[in-house]
Amino acid sequence: MNPKEQIRAYYDQQLSPAEAAEVERALASDPTLAEELEFYKLLGRSMREQVREEPAVGMAETMAKVRSTGNVLPKKNWWPLMRTMAAACGVVVIIAVIFPIFAQSKNAAKETAASGAYSSTVATPSTESSSVEMQDGAKMPTGDMESEAKAAPSRERVAGKNAYTEGLESRAAQPPTASSKPGVSAEMHVEKNITVRVDDVEKATDEISDTVSALGGKVTNINSSITDNPTESGASLTVMVPAKNVDAFAKTLRGMGEVVSLSENSVDMSEVRISQDAQVRQLKAEEEAILNMIRRTRRLSELNSLRGQLASIQGQIAVANQALTQTKDQIRYATVQVQIEGRSTLNSGGTTTGWSNEVWASALDNLKGMGRLLGSVAIYALVYSPIWIPAALIIHWITRRRMA
Amino acid sequence: MMHAMTTKSRAVPDFQIEQWVETYYSQVWGFCRRILGPELASDAAQETFVTAQRKIRDYRAESTPRTFLYGIAWRISSAMLRKSKRETPIDWLENRATASPESQLIEAEVLRQALAKISPEHRMVLILKEIEQLDINEIARILGIPPGTVKSRLHHACRNLRSLLQTSEGGLK
Structure with missing residues (x-):
């Protein structure tokens, strides 16, 4: 380094012996450096030797003050450590809150991406099922389209439809039996299983029967068990509803009470229907051929044989037609298995209104949510605390060193 | 000038705060006086020793007691100077x-x-x-x-x- 820059360090005795020797050589040859060094000496001497000598005031008071404060070592100041720990806990809590939200949004993004991928492909006819299961007691809000939105994509995937280019509303309103995609013919048989919890099982059963009739369907089976205790009452209905009205029927069920579970299974009947159609046509062609042969034959024995074959073919045609009709019915009608469960009213008098029910359910949900959150925080704190304790201690140690 | 106490100690001494007051009060007062003037120097010095008593556990043997006390005195005096909105008097x-x-x-x-x-x-x-x-x-x-x-x-x-x-x-x- 330049000796001129080191002159102050030389004066402050901050240089190594080698550096000091170099500066001393420079001092001997450069009078300006010597002059600068002389200035430092003069300045230091002038400041030190001209400081006014004054007696310190207030020593006795200070002594009295520290004695009155206490001569023992003060208690350890935990504040810096507590502050550091609080900061660490804050970070843990933030992670505990942010991470689940982040994970949730990540899953949602994955689902959206997956749905988007489906929307760009034409699925081969196959069997798909979707299910919206809820925890026992959890309530699906009346008229909520969310479950519909969840169930819809799988239907659309099977049908080869572009699920996300059409609105949820239109999907909800559209029957799943027909495909609007040109060149793709998908005829679906829809099976739904809905479990609904109601206050009055008997009344709900009647309402369902009426609704099914109004929608152009029929109840094919009813099993019910009605007792005085609402929670022990229940009913099971198998209904056939026109496929185009199945969503309206599901909506009606939601309006009756609390939907506990909802699952849907869609079976593509296109191949079956086409096969059965072809079989019928083939059998009819064979029938026509036998009839022509009967018209042309002159021998009695041959005629008897042909009549036997004709009877057999006509029998097969009848069976194939019946199967085809059944298949078409399955395409036209959705099968809905409805399980009705009774539920107890909150008040002993059984006069709980829907409003108070909702408030109670909402409060319970919130309490459960809070419990889950606290549990998550506790788990995160326990999991991450071994990591944070040394970090906090290091920060605390550095803080103390800096303060010292 | 009093510079006898600049020897570095290597262990935290088992001291009494009174000892520090007796040994370093004049130096601390002089330091505060050069920042604040004679009127406020006593208050600042007293506050320095009271604070030192409170923070005695933070004292590290790497620094001398004088450095530790001067550090506290500097912070207190600076705060008092800012509060009083005065300039450092150079009448010393x-x-x-x-x-x-x-x-x-x-x-x-x-x-x-x-x-x-x-x-x-x-x-x-x-x-x-x-x-x-x-x-x-x-x-x-x-x-x-x-x-x-x-x-x-x-x-x-x-x-x-x-x-x-x-x-x-x-x-x-």
């Missing part, structure tokens, strides 16, 4: 300059005027270096700044002072 120099070339000194009044013109930060490192005779690391610890900054401030303070003294009447020839 009295003229002892003589005509003798061996004991030549810069006249106190000239030096006072020059010191008043440099920045408080530069002035403080000069006071700690030349009057308190602390080394660079101790000054850095007291002021809570890196040693490099202390060196830089010292360099600039000297350069500015020299320039001011060269242009002032009765200053450097």
Whole structure:
């Protein structure tokens, strides 16, 4: 380094012996450096030797003050450590809150991406099922389209439809039996299983029967068990509803009470229907051929044989037609298995209104949510605390060193 | 000047705060006096020892008790100076300059005027270096700044002072 820059360090005795020797050589040859060094000496001497000598005031008071404060070592100041720990806990809590939200949004993004991928492909006819299961007691809000939105994509995937280019509303309103995609013919048989919890099982059963009739369907089976205790009452209905009205029927069920579970299974009947159609046509062609042969034959024995074959073919045609009709019915009608469960009213008098029910359910949900959150925080704190304790201690140690 | 207590101790002493008051009060008071003036110096010094008593566990043997006390005194005095909205009084120099070339000194009044013109930060490192005779690391610890900054401030303070003294009447020839 330049000796001129080191002159102050030389004066402050901050240089190594080698550096000091170099500066001393420079001092001997450069009078300006010597002059600068002389200035430092003069300045230091002038400041030190001209400081006014004054007696310190207030020593006795200070002594009295520290004695009155206490001569023992003060208690350890935990504040810096507590502050550091609080900061660490804050970070843990933030992670505990942010991470689940982040994970949730990540899953949602994955689902959206997956749905988007489906929307760009034409699925081969196959069997798909979707299910919206809820925890026992959890309530699906009346008229909520969310479950519909969840169930819809799988239907659309099977049908080869572009699920996300059409609105949820239109999907909800559209029957799943027909495909609007040109060149793709998908005829679906829809099976739904809905479990609904109601206050009055008997009344709900009647309402369902009426609704099914109004929608152009029929109840094919009813099993019910009605007792005085609402929670022990229940009913099971198998209904056939026109496929185009199945969503309206599901909506009606939601309006009756609390939907506990909802699952849907869609079976593509296109191949079956086409096969059965072809079989019928083939059998009819064979029938026509036998009839022509009967018209042309002159021998009695041959005629008897042909009549036997004709009877057999006509029998097969009848069976194939019946199967085809059944298949078409399955395409036209959705099968809905409805399980009705009774539920107890909150008040002993059984006069709980829907409003108070909702408030109670909402409060319970919130309490459960809070419990889950606290549990998550506790788990995160326990999991991450071994990591944070040394970090906090290091920060605390550095803080103390800096303060010292 | 009292500089006998600059020896570094390697272990935390089993001290009593009274011992510190007896040993270091004059020095701490003098330091506070050069920042605040005589009126507020006693309050600042007393506050320094009360704070030191409270923070005694934070004391590390790497620094001397004087450095520890000066660090506290600096923070307290700075806060009091800011609160009082006053400027640092430079009335702690009295003229002892003589005509003798061996004991030549810069006249106190000239030096006072020059010191008043440099920045408080530069002035403080000069006071700690030349009057308190602390080394660079101790000054850095007291002021809570890196040693490099202390060196830089010292360099600039000297350069500015020299320039001011060269242009002032009765200053450097």
